[in-house]
Amino acid sequence: MDALPAVNEHRGGTPDLAAFMDQVRRDVPAHCILTGADQTRAYECDGLPLYRELPRLVFLPENEAQVVAVLKACRDHRVPVVPRGAGTGLSGGAMPHAEGAVVSLAKLNRILRLDPRRCTAVVGPGVRNLAISEAAAAYGLYYAPDPSSQIACSIGGNVAENAGGVHCLKYGQTVHNVLRVRVVTIDGEIVELGSEAPDAPGLNLLQAFIGSEGMLGLATEVTVRLIPRPRSARVVMASFPSVELAGEAVTRIIADGIIPAGLELMDRRAVNMVEPFVHADYDLDAEAILLCESDGTPEEVAEEIVRVEALMREVGATRLQVSASEEERLKFWAGRKNAFPAAGRISPDFYCMDGTIPRRHLGAVLGEIADMERQFGMRCSNVFHAGDGNLHPLILYDANRPGEVERAEAFGAAILELCIRMGGTITGEHGVGIEKINQMCAQFTREELDAFSAVKRAFDPHGLLNPLKVIPTLARCAEHGKMHVHRGEMPFPDLPRF
């Protein structure tokens, strides 16, 4: 792809904040602008507090017109913009820029329309994920993607990160459940991406926007698909004598044409970490526990459970239990859903990783992670969205011990690079953000990163939207040692640095 040097020669510098504020104050009331460390401190990090930065200011617009005004002013005065949802992200995607503004969309938190006949809801980006399902419950409907943070996280953040959850194996991620997004570009223009129709003419930019981590624009309205609540759901909980066999059961279930509503694996350390906390009756002697949920009509569920149990037995499950009531189903899930708080009970700090691998390598990857525990001198417990090959290793460390933060980061990076070697990727649902930017150099070729940069520039020629995240510059990749500089040329242009 041709370099477009004109738009990349600008290298920023400190913006003229006084002129910027004069402009923005014309359209944005004072109570929607936070300045000074005491006001902006709460915004210095998101759910990955390893990375912190105080922004110059924080905007809390109350309507779309104010979003437009803020972005136009940022464009005119070359002020970097970091969009923010609920701040629950786990890859530092909402970490502020030291010379820039945070734009929080938390106040755009109204459910604008809920149409049970069309099975859609149109909501502001600040609406919480769970609030959509709560509002839809009256019609027997719900919004399927359910990240662990769903009580707190907002749909705008879900769109930015393409959030998943336990049920995304069957019901898809955010990208499969959002029909349309209304976007404000850095120029303050309104663009509607996607459509309620099955196929939208023109370029399919909705999916490029979903998961773009705030690099292309800010969502001000999101239309989601609602689906009918399943009439029943039951969980099979199975113990296996090895992680490899549990992984084999996962492969066999999928290969048999079953798409469970959830298919989650926990290793021995994770089980032993959560059981004393949740008392879910987990088998403490198992090397791995597999949770497999079926949902649908009672007949469908009964039929699927029989097939799942038979497959698990064939592979070598040593203990099998099927939830007999809704209460028991929730109890079985309680351990999996509380893995993160449980980690907090046994370790001062933990670092949640997020990589994907082909399902068949589950066993081999766990073996290598065990070797790394010895190499880095740190424990790691493992929970997986096994059905879609999405790992969440939890590295346990103590930030107060010198060198442990750096060692935890190095351990995490080693896991991600292992995922790439196994044919997987460096993020399943948490995004790249600032956390995994080095691993992007290993994940993609120069040409692929260049394609990302070109599309980024098409939306944001001055590189103001969430700068220095997601797409690494060539210099960073060269420094990280993962990319060759082709014949001494600078093959793709850097994004601006402020």
Place this chain on the structure above:
Amino acid sequence: MDALPAVNEHRGGTPDLAAFMDQVRRDVPAHCILTGADQTRAYECDGLPLYRELPRLVFLPENEAQVVAVLKACRDHRVPVVPRGAGTGLSGGAMPHAEGAVVSLAKLNRILRLDPRRCTAVVGPGVRNLAISEAAAAYGLYYAPDPSSQIACSIGGNVAENAGGVHCLKYGQTVHNVLRVRVVTIDGEIVELGSEAPDAPGLNLLQAFIGSEGMLGLATEVTVRLIPRPRSARVVMASFPSVELAGEAVTRIIADGIIPAGLELMDRRAVNMVEPFVHADYDLDAEAILLCESDGTPEEVAEEIVRVEALMREVGATRLQVSASEEERLKFWAGRKNAFPAAGRISPDFYCMDGTIPRRHLGAVLGEIADMERQFGMRCSNVFHAGDGNLHPLILYDANRPGEVERAEAFGAAILELCIRMGGTITGEHGVGIEKINQMCAQFTREELDAFSAVKRAFDPHGLLNPLKVIPTLARCAEHGKMHVHRGEMPFPDLPRF
């Protein structure tokens, strides 16, 4: 979005073909290059023969390296490129450019890998849609999207158009069934978009590429998802006293949480057109016939059929038949699948339209199309992918009668603009191509077309890939009278004209 005038000042002109050929002949053997009208005539149109043009030359590369060489030469010499699959497209997307080259990917027709354990196949773009399912059948797997042309159409063309089919209501369109595409850009660079993992880090450009109608690059390898063949399938065929009631049945089925494997509606004229041809035992007295397929385990199918029949009766179905055998199931479908050839028996020519509308407007839209029949003095028979609101009105005309071609085109345009007014879109699965470029002006705002142009330029700064299609220039929209020129400015830059 800022205009990037530098890349749009080039306005083409006739390329220097001699120098171009010198370059390209270094890498592409003579038998892969067609020149002269006698050789290139077969490429003058695709499945929409209303639009024809003879290209300067046709390339039939035999491997990816030759595709790279052709595109680099086209880029160096500013030769427009029209990519072509099997030529079955219905919107003129593969219509040649008079000063350009057609690049047919028909020879890249090998199935490179088929992995039953991972449920994936990696295939060349020239592999026929049905050939994938035939190869996968040995493992009990198939490739779900099934456009009517699936015997002939190629997966590369399916990717370009985001092809659908009867089963896409339940199993998704091409975009939901393709995991990864290997793309050659106009600069001859190789980029892999997408991943076999559930979420790919970085920008989600796979979905933007799928359905981009040859504007962003040429696919040389496509990785598709295979799914297990359902163990059984049955069809309910129901007669309704009005199209409105059949539409109501569609809405009720979907609202009840049932996603049929297929849900197709035919109006009285379509039924009366196909029955003498296929003898499918269709009810000639019905105003509308609805075909609803259930697939899955025999138990799932039986349970779903009971629910579907009950809902149809409640709404007012006058005759209900359930296929009792696989033979009968195929007979019920035969009428729907042969609607196009049947049209050929009663009319010298027909023009197949492709729009989408919200399902609830099915009745109203058919009423308006009936009014248009009188207004344009032409007959139209209607078949629908009713479940996803995708209409295929067939306008019947005689090209040998003066003025009928133009009248059929005007009738078609009126139907598309009706779809937009009803909250739908101008294409469900056939693409925009050259056919619907004027309606794009009505479908999208200036800012939205501008976003498409910006992304197009990011991949193809000189506008060489399938020029003058899909994204209308401002001048065209102004001429078509559908877009206001904002304060006399030219708000988005034209793509080059050759």
